Amino acid sequence: MSELLTLVKLLFLDSARNKLETFFSILFPVVFLIIFGFVFGSTGESARTVGIVGADVQVVKELESVGKWRFQLFPDCEELMAAVQNGKLSIGLSMNGSSVELFYNERNTNVLGEVKMLQIVVKNLLEEKLNNARSYFTVSKMEHTPTGKEISTFEHILTGVIAISVLSNGMFSMITVFGNYRKKGALRRIILTPVKPVKIVSAVAFVRILMSFLSLFITLFLARLFFSASIPFNWFRLISTLVFSTLGMMALGLFLTAIFKQPQTASSVASLLNTIMMFFAGVYFPVHWMPSYVRWLAYVLPVKYVADLVRVSAGYQLLESYFFWGINVLFLICGLAMLTVAANLFLKSE
Amino acid sequence: MSVLKVRNLKKCYGNVRAVDGVSFTVEERQIVALLGPNGAGKTTTIEIIEGLRKKDEGEIFYFGRKVEFIDREIKRMLGVQLQKSAFLDNLTVKETLELFAGLYGISLKASQLGELVEMFMLQEKMNSRVKTLSGGQMQRLALAVALVNDPKVVFLDEPTTGLDPQARRHVWQIVRKLVEEGKTVLLTTHYMEEAEELADYVLIMDHGKIIAEGTVDNLIKMLNMDSYLEFVVEKPAVFLERMPGARMLNGERITVPTKKVEDDVQKIFALAKNEGLSVENLVVRRPNLEDVFLSLTGRHLRD
Numbered sequence: 001m002s003e004l005l006t007l008v009k010l011l012f013l014d015s016a017r018n019k020l021e022t023f024f025s026i027l028f029p030v031v032f033l034i035i036f037g038f039v040f041g042s043t044g045e046s047a048r049t050v051g052i053v054g055a056d057v058q059v060v061k062e063l064e065s066v067g068k069w070r071f072q073l074f075p076d077c078e079e080l081m082a083a084v085q086n087g088k089l090s091i092g093l094s095m096n097g098s099s100v101e102l103f104y105n106e107r108n109t110n111v112l113g114e115v116k117m118l119q120i121v122v123k124n125l126l127e128e129k130l131n132n133a134r135s136y137f138t139v140s141k142m143e144h145t146p147t148g149k150e151i152s153t154f155e156h157i158l159t160g161v162i163a164i165s166v167l168s169n170g171m172f173s174m175i176t177v178f179g180n181y182r183k184k185g186a187l188r189r190i191i192l193t194p195v196k197p198v199k200i201v202s203a204v205a206f207v208r209i210l211m212s213f214l215s216l217f218i219t220l221f222l223a224r225l226f227f228s229a230s231i232p233f234n235w236f237r238l239i240s241t242l243v244f245s246t247l248g249m250m251a252l253g254l255f256l257t258a259i260f261k262q263p264q265t266a267s268s269v270a271s272l273l274n275t276i277m278m279f280f281a282g283v284y285f286p287v288h289w290m291p292s293y294v295r296w297l298a299y300v301l302p303v304k305y306v307a308d309l310v311r312v313s314a315g316y317q318l319l320e321s322y323f324f325w326g327i328n329v330l331f332l333i334c335g336l337a338m339l340t341v342a343a344n345l346f347l348k349s350e
Numbered sequence: 351m352s353v354l355k356v357r358n359l360k361k362c363y364g365n366v367r368a369v370d371g372v373s374f375t376v377e378e379r380q381i382v383a384l385l386g387p388n389g390a391g392k393t394t395t396i397e398i399i400e401g402l403r404k405k406d407e408g409e410i411f412y413f414g415r416k417v418e419f420i421d422r423e424i425k426r427m428l429g430v431q432l433q434k435s436a437f438l439d440n441l442t443v444k445e446t447l448e449l450f451a452g453l454y455g456i457s458l459k460a461s462q463l464g465e466l467v468e469m470f471m472l473q474e475k476m477n478s479r480v481k482t483l484s485g486g487q488m489q490r491l492a493l494a495v496a497l498v499n500d501p502k503v504v505f506l507d508e509p510t511t512g513l514d515p516q517a518r519r520h521v522w523q524i525v526r527k528l529v530e531e532g533k534t535v536l537l538t539t540h541y542m543e544e545a546e547e548l549a550d551y552v553l554i555m556d557h558g559k560i561i562a563e564g565t566v567d568n569l570i571k572m573l574n575m576d577s578y579l580e581f582v583v584e585k586p587a588v589f590l591e592r593m594p595g596a597r598m599l600n601g602e603r604i605t606v607p608t609k610k611v612e613d614d615v616q617k618i619f620a621l622a623k624n625e626g627l628s629v630e631n632l633v634v635r636r637p638n639l640e641d642v643f644l645s646l647t648g649r650h651l652r653d
Contacts, residue, residue: 002452002455002457003452003453003455005452006448006449006451006452006453007449007452007453010438010441010445010448010449010452011438013440013441013445014438014439014440014441015440017440017479018439018440181436181438184436185432185434185435185436186436186437186438186439188402188432188436189430189432189435189436189437189450189492189495190453191401191402192400192401192402192425192428192430192432193425193450193453193454193499194422194423194425194426194453194454194455195453196422349401349402349403349404349419349420350402350403350404
């Protein structure tokens with residue numbers, strides 16, 4: 001037992017001090033989280049800045065509470081028009097008593113829908129404020145989302161970041177341990193000690209799972225700190241997902257290490273796979289955003305299933321229990337099988 | 351009692367016979383040197399005995415017990431320094447020693463750790479990461495790791511390669527001390543001075559076979575030569591033709607075996623005078639293991 005503990009402690013230290021590994025498994029996903037978080041915000045959409053002239057503070061506050069726009073005050077109409085004309089702003093709004101004018105570039109088709117929406121919102125707001133108008137009918141919309149709770153773009157990215165970090169953590173670390181360290185000869189010296197190969201691979205796997213949890217907590221902490229994001233995870237499901245999918249991604253790394261004798265080649269292939277999976281597995285963007293002819297690709301990329309499992313654990317996606325646990329068991333089997341192969345391939349006499 | 355006995359050990363890589371029927375015995379508290387040029391099969395032999403490589407044929411006995419593979423019980427008694435040492439890059443020297451102690455199921459006390467780092471002059475590097483160590487420091491760390499489990503048998507594969515002369519002598523002192531403490535040492539080297547300095551028994555290997563073995567004195571006596579003359583001349587061809595047994599050494603010096611030093615020195619000067627050449631840096635020296643190897647193979651140890 002003490003052998004295992006010593007191995008876990010020191011492999012963890014070695015791993016945590018490995019800048020490249022830490023970058024790919026922790027910092028890289030966090031960087032994506034922060035970039036996308038600031039672009040989309042925790043509500044999922046980016047708020048457009050609209051220039052405004054002649055509105056009182058109360059009206060601006062009311063408009064901002066819609067959450068769709070930020071407003072920048074302008075001293076007069078000329079300046080506002082100039083800002084729209086030279087492209088600094090896409091939409092300008094001028095209020096003068098009961099008259100409201102909207103400025104926009106009519107060639108910019110991207111804003112047409114938003115202009116229409118702004119027009120309706122402003123009209124309703126002003127009618128309500130100025131005329132004290134009240135609706136006779138209230139129409140409620142009850143959305144039925146068969147795929148679980150509605151997920152915002154930010155939440156989609158956040159859960160994707162967790163999946164990508166599991167992938168990087170499992171895949172790249174195996175190339176470091178069983179590729180680089182084997183090539184350099186560090187594993188040969190360990191083989192000569194009385195410790196059993198199964199203990200070595202168990203320690204390696206345990207450290208990877210530990211790193212996955214560390215990465216998860218950092219990601220969730222930053223998401224909460226910067227974007228006030230709070231995902232109501234089913235922790236039992238999430239913990240199981242993290243453990244089993246880390247093992248599954250380790251299997252992928254071990255597979256690459258086994259087929260490419262040069263760790264540098266394995267590492268390059270892993271980087272390529274990592275990039276493909278980031279953009280084509282529905283991790284950062286939903287699969288239906290992709291052109292239909294490349295959607296099939298997502299279904300053959302294992303990280304898609306990691307992301308699905310994380311989203312199911314967060315309640316954003318519904319999946320039959322047997323399917324959820326089936327994928328987890330498959331990851332577990334792949335991980336254990338490849339670790340057994342690794343113990344026999346890399347930790348035995350030559 | 352013999353600590354290690356190897357019988358008819360064989361290992362092939364494709365058509366290459368790396369180890370071709372090697373047999374030898376290592377007695378308790380002995381320093382045995384496996385001496386030979388690069389590619390002679392020394393490392394493969396020692397790595398089979400350590401349990402790093404599988405043998406194709408042959409028998410290995412540890413403490414009288416025949417072992418088919420090197421099991422955990424045997425591994426606990428062995429200390430190993432590999433020819434090319436590598437450790438986990440991001441651990442410090444201290445952590446690396448703790449790691450290996452842990453792998454042997456030992457908890458190193460601070461005093462033991464201090465002793466080890468002091469023995470290999472690594473005190474200043476105790477908290478430095480492995481990846482920042484120089485080649486010599488890495489070699490010393492590998493030696494320290496080899497002793498972390500207080501082994502009965504120590505395997506050192508070219509222990510002083512990459513070390514400066516001072517560090518080399520320091521390692522030699524440590525090896526002698528290990529034997530004083532009751533340990534047995536099997537080392538490989540291509541430095542004949544190292545074998546001469548340390549070994550109680552020398553096994554000379556070439557092309558996967560042991561071509562000679564014995565104590566240093568006995569091996570040298572086999573040459574049946576009292577002395578060797580070494581000198582430098584501009585046109586060595588004349589001397590190589592006319593002096594029996596004359597050979598080039600390191601491409602610049604001529605070495606001539608002799609039983610009658612005075613006669614042969616006069617002969618060299620006479621020959622030089624006839625040819626209009628001058629003899630420089632003439633020295634008379636005792637025969638060494640390099641001469642033994644040269645006489646057996648016609649090649650130098652470092653060819």
